[in-house]
Amino acid sequence: MQLTRRIHLVGSGVWGFGLSHASDCHVYLVDGGTEAALIDTGAGVDDAAILALIDASGISRERIRHAFVSHAHADHAGGAAGLREALGLTVHAAPEVAEILETGDEAKASVPVGRAQGTYTPDYVYRAVDRVERTRDGSRVRIGSLEIETVATPGHAAGHNAYLLHREGGADLFTGDTLLFGGMIILQSSWDCDLHAHLDSLRRLATHAHDGFFPGHLTFSVTDGARHVRAAVEAIERGGIPRTLF
Ligand SMILES: [Zn+2]
Numbered sequence: 561m562q563l564t565r566r567i568h569l570v571g572s573g574v575w576g577f578g579l580s581h582a583s584d585c586h587v588y589l590v591d592g593g594t595e596a597a598l599i600d601t602g603a604g605v606d607d608a609a610i611l612a613l614i615d616a617s618g619i620s621r622e623r624i625r626h627a628f629v630s631h632a633h634a635d636h637a638g639g640a641a642g643l644r645e646a647l648g649l650t651v652h653a654a655p656e657v658a659e660i661l662e663t664g665d666e667a668k669a670s671v672p673v674g675r676a677q678g679t680y681t682p683d684y685v686y687r688a689v690d691r692v693e694r695t696r697d698g699s700r701v702r703i704g705s706l707e708i709e710t711v712a713t714p715g716h717a718a719g720h721n722a723y724l725l726h727r728e729g730g731a732d733l734f735t736g737d738t739l740l741f742g743g744m745i746i747l748q749s750s751w752d753c754d755l756h757a758h759l760d761s762l763r764r765l766a767t768h769a770h771d772g773f774f775p776g777h778l779t780f781s782v783t784d785g786a787r788h789v790r791a792a793v794e795a796i797e798r799g800g801i802p803r804t805l806f
Pocket of ligand 1: 631633716718737
């Protein structure tokens, strides 16, 4: 499904639009012309559904060289191993997340929490990724005519990254689970959820100008996406915390 000139949606589960497996987060495909990249990879239960949506986008598989993973939770990262194999991707994530992915550490990825919530079935397998490139805050990777900048946003989970897509005429922000539509956040009883780090990350997002707002779940905004960041920061400035999903 094409969302903008440069952005397609090629995966989305029950907390989205039901395009692919129910466990999948939004999986975005950004098109830089000669090259393309995925942002998040879904849960890995049904990679074939995501590959079919990639094919339907008209972007050839050969052009897709990179995947940027927001955090280690299985709905975002569980598909990295299978899609890397299918497409020959370089997978990028923060150092803390890379460690979890390379070891396939289900406990550190909070898969048991997801099972308890019913997001993953009891037989779900979190597959390890052979090799993951470590991102740094502010580092940029060129994708054809585009650049993807890492914005470190720990809090929802250890090593969470947002990604800022720099394109002709502006920028679009991919927030993973750091921020959803309307300024809503996701706090969980997982080992690495850190409220104060999360609030700091929301303040930092407000320093990065962007137009489009593309979170990991629920709906998105093609224009005026910064209003969602403003809503969260205003809640913090009033001495509260932003609304939470659960
Ligand atoms: Zn998450």
